[in-house]
Amino acid sequence: MATIGLRAFTPDDIVAAEAIERAVYPQPWSARVFADELEQSNRVYLALDVDDHLAGFGGLMLVGDEAHITTVVVAPEHRQGRLGTRLMLGLVGAAVDHGARSLTLEVRTSNLAAQALYRRFGMAPVGVRKQYYRDEDALIMWVHDIDTDDYAARLDVIREDLA
Numbered sequence: 001m002a003t004i005g006l007r008a009f010t011p012d013d014i015v016a017a018e019a020i021e022r023a024v025y026p027q028p029w030s031a032r033v034f035a036d037e038l039e040q041s042n043r044v045y046l047a048l049d050v051d052d053h054l055a056g057f058g059g060l061m062l063v064g065d066e067a068h069i070t071t072v073v074v075a076p077e078h079r080q081g082r083l084g085t086r087l088m089l090g091l092v093g094a095a096v097d098h099g100a101r102s103l104t105l106e107v108r109t110s111n112l113a114a115q116a117l118y119r120r121f122g123m124a125p126v127g128v129r130k131q132y133y134r135d136e137d138a139l140i141m142w143v144h145d146i147d148t149d150d151y152a153a154r155l156d157v158i159r160e161d162l163a
């Protein structure tokens with residue numbers, strides 16, 4: 001059985017992360033973008049390994065009591081195996097640990113897979129950013145009160161579902 005591990009993303013992960021980006025996005029993040037992100041003090045980046053190889057990653061920007069998800073990516077060959085869910089559990093947990101009370105992100109209006117994942121974490125659409133991407137609008141999604149017992153119970157259900 002594969003070994004899955006979630007840990008902090010480090011500069012040593014950038015080369016593997018770039019390869020995943022290139023496989024997933026027409027305009028992938030460059031090594032420079034990753035390095036710049038990791039240098040910011042208000043960012044949290046997590047890496048997810050399968051058998052000690054990078055299979056996905058995700059990041060957060062923390063501003064006041066809001067956390068903004070900057071990216072969540074699972075390598076195509078590892079999709080629909082709940083790795084995205086594991087990354088989200090890690091990111092939401094990190095957001096709460098850093099004092100965030102709400103969580104937001106932008107997602108392509110056509111990206112129904114990601115939207116379904118985010119809905120499981122209680123995120124709901126609140127608006128559209130026109131032409132946020134070069135070729136498409138973004139749906140803005142939010143979830144509030146992530147620091148509450150009710151939300152912790154929601155995360156417990158997701159976690160139990162993984163087991």
Ligand SMILES: CC(C)(COP(=O)(O)OP(=O)(O)OC[C@H]1O[C@@H](n2cnc3c(N)ncnc32)[C@H](O)[C@@H]1OP(=O)(O)O)[C@@H](O)C(=O)NCCC(=O)NCCS
Nearest residue numbers: 072073074079080081082083084085106107113114116117
């Ligand atoms: C979005 C993404 C991270 C999901 O990763 P994943 O590991 O496949 O997700 P999971 O296996 O944890 O799926 C969790 C839920 O998301 C939804 N989902 C995931 N893939 C889906 C698909 N292809 N179609 C419909 N729903 C999907 C389902 O609700 C799923 O719950 P289920 O397992 O109970 O069916 C992955 O598809 C990805 O990397 N996409 C490209 C990058 C991207 O779009 N990132 C988001 C940018 S905002």
